[in-house]
Amino acid sequence: MKKTTITPQSDNFADWYQDVVREADLAESSEVRGCGIVKPYGYKIWDLMRAEMARLIESTGAENVYFPIFVPMANLEAEEDHVEGFAPELAVVTHGGGKELKEKLAVRPTSEAAMYPTYAKWIQSYRDLPLRLNQWCNVVRWEKRPRAFIRWSEFQWQEGHSAFATEAEARAEVWQMLDLYEQVYKFMAIPVFQGRKSEVEKFAGAEMTTTVEIMVRDGKAIQGATSHYLGTNFAKVFDVKYRGEDEQDHFAHQTSWGFAWRAVGAVIMAHGDDHGLRLPPNVAPIQIVIVPIYKEENKDVVLKYASDVEAQLKAAGNFRVKVDLRDNMSPGFKFNEWEVKGVPVRLEIGGKEAEAGTVTLFRRDLNTKENLTADAAVSGMQQLMADIHETLWNQLSEFQGTHVHRIESIDEIGDQVGFFEASWSEDVASEKLLKEKYSMVSRVLPKDKMDAAPKNAKCFITGKEAKHDWLFAKSY
RNA sequence: CGGGGCGUGGCCUAGUGGCUAAGGCGUCUGGUUUGGGACCAGAAGAUCGUGAGUUCGAGUCUCACCGCCCCGACCA
Numbered sequence: 001m002k003k004t005t006i007t008p009q010s011d012n013f014a015d016w017y018q019d020v021v022r023e024a025d026l027a028e029s030s031e032v033r034g035c036g037i038v039k040p041y042g043y044k045i046w047d048l049m050r051a052e053m054a055r056l057i058e059s060t061g062a063e064n065v066y067f068p069i070f071v072p073m074a075n076l077e078a079e080e081d082h083v084e085g086f087a088p089e090l091a092v093v094t095h096g097g098g099k100e101l102k103e104k105l106a107v108r109p110t111s112e113a114a115m116y117p118t119y120a121k122w123i124q125s126y127r128d129l130p131l132r133l134n135q136w137c138n139v140v141r142w143e144k145r146p147r148a149f150i151r152w153s154e155f156q157w158q159e160g161h162s163a164f165a166t167e168a169e170a171r172a173e174v175w176q177m178l179d180l181y182e183q184v185y186k187f188m189a190i191p192v193f194q195g196r197k198s199e200v201e202k203f204a205g206a207e208m209t210t211t212v213e214i215m216v217r218d219g220k221a222i223q224g225a226t227s228h229y230l231g232t233n234f235a236k237v238f239d240v241k242y243r244g245e246d247e248q249d250h251f252a253h254q255t256s257w258g259f260a261w262r263a264v265g266a267v268i269m270a271h272g273d274d275h276g277l278r279l280p281p282n283v284a285p286i287q288i289v290i291v292p293i294y295k296e297e298n299k300d301v302v303l304k305y306a307s308d309v310e311a312q313l314k315a316a317g318n319f320r321v322k323v324d325l326r327d328n329m330s331p332g333f334k335f336n337e338w339e340v341k342g343v344p345v346r347l348e349i350g351g352k353e354a355e356a357g358t359v360t361l362f363r364r365d366l367n368t369k370e371n372l373t374a375d376a377a378v379s380g381m382q383q384l385m386a387d388i389h390e391t392l393w394n395q396l397s398e399f400q401g402t403h404v405h406r407i408e409s410i411d412e413i414g415d416q417v418g419f420f421e422a423s424w425s426e427d428v429a430s431e432k433l434l435k436e437k438y439s440m441v442s443r444v445l446p447k448d449k450m451d452a453a454p455k456n457a458k459c460f461i462t463g464k465e466a467k468h469d470w471l472f473a474k475s476y
Numbered sequence: 477c478g479g480g481g482c483g484u485g486g487c488c489u490a491g492u493g494g495c496u497a498a499g500g501c502g503u504c505u506g507g508u509u510u511g512g513g514a515c516c517a518g519a520a521g522a523u524c525g526u527g528a529g530u531u532c533g534a535g536u537c538u539c540a541c542c543g544c545c546c547c548g549a550c551c552a
Contacts (some may be wrong), residue, residue, distance in 0.1 A: 219543090
């Protein structure tokens with residue numbers, strides 16, 4: 001008999017998402033409109049993602065720095081497209097120390113304008129290049145429609161900013177960092193669609209934006225991370241130039257790339273089911289929960305056995321294991337709670353198991369139980385974690401596969417959900433039309449389609465000459 | 477900024493002009509329990525979003541304001 005406080009996905013996906021965030025104790029809303037409070041369990045998931053992301057970034061030789069949260073308004077206004085893109089969502093500090101400020105300070109919505117005046121000082125010679133820096137920080141964008149993790153007004157992320165002597169190097173960096181983002185999502189058992197953004201969708205001030213797009217369980221897209229080629233747009237504004245070997249001054253070619261805690265939201269929406277969260281082991285705060293089940297007369301025996309199994313697991317694979325010792329809750333309550341929280345593996349250990357030297361093992365990816373010897377469970381745990389990761393990956397991959405629809409005309413969209421592949425003219429007006437009609441925009445020109453001829457010579461919207469095969473979808 | 481909805485203990489809900497604002501969940505204390513969301517007893521916790529107004533009397537009616545949520549447009 002299952003009682004659930006979670007709305008089924010098929011009833012209302014948005015409600016389901018909010019219910020999971022609440023029931024799994026990930027986050028709650030705060031006193032401040034649009035800003036969230038991330039609770040310990042939710043923050044740990046982010047920490048695990050962040051650690052992997054940090055490892056990947058540092059493996060490329062980029063170094064960490066920290067720049068201030070405040071940016072002089074004048075800096076932000078310097079790059080025309082940039083300010084136009086961000087002005088509507090700026091938080092601005094007008095008072096400090098009890099006085100009105102002459103120079104208003106923006107709370108950074110992103111740090112190009114905060115960092116590049118300093119880059120101009122640091123970069124003098126071609127010998128100072130490349131400069132590849134990263135910072136982990138919080139940024140603020142006054143969002144009109146916030147959503148837990150996916151789009152809070154304040155969020156944590158990493159933003160990397162590099163400068164190169166040549167366009168070729170900068171463009172290579174853009175794709176290299178995008179590959180890291182694909183890898184970090186692989187770490188979360190999430191396949192991505194990697195490629196480039198349209199003119200309408202690209203970053204304010206960029207020459208080119210690349211993206212990893214994720215398809216989640218309702219067929220919508222989440223932009224998982226972006227990597228931009230900024231060209232010399234910002235360099236010209238902030239005077240980021242270097243003396244080359246040719247004894248001439250040149251503007252630096254810049255990139256920026258960012259990954260935010262919306263990834264937590266992506267994991268929830270990509271893997272979750274009607275019972276709640278299903279966490280890939282790599283980002284599960286608790287990978288194995290042991291629920292001891294005992295009566296007064298066998299309590300000591302059961303708890304001893306449970307703690308032995310815990311010790312063996314920790315010795316075998318340094319797993320994140322928790323023994324749920326709360327004695328004011330029934331086993332059934334605990335089962336449900338850990339399922340909602342997405343713990344990949346649960347071991348039920350009671351009198352029967354203690355006597356037989358077995359465990360009852362529940363895996364959250366398949367929601368199945370089996371009884372096996374404790375030795376087998378321990379020695380097979382590493383493989384089981386890998387299997388769970390793979391199952392989640394495969395399930396999502398299969399879902400994505402069946403939800404990419406090839407269409408030749410805009411009207412074929414109808415009420416289907418998912419991503420739509422179509423040959424497109426890349427005409428700006430046509431993208432607006434698509435948005436009005438189907439609330440849908442281009443998501444990505446997949447990397448492997450960038451140099452390929454479109455399958456259909458005619459654009460699916462305008463009938464004009466198509467340039468490439470793009471993916472379109474509704475998005476978060 | 478448009479459209480819709482809602483403000484009553486931490487959360488959910490009752491209350492539809494009349495006595496001391498009721499119940500469930502949760503929390504705390506003690507006890508009893510433990511194989512799929514346990515039970516008993518007790519306790520704490522609300523100036524009913526704010527301000528005016530109507531009335532003998534307002535959680536309830538009127539007006540204004542504030543805030544929140546959901547659906548769009550904007551965005552990582």
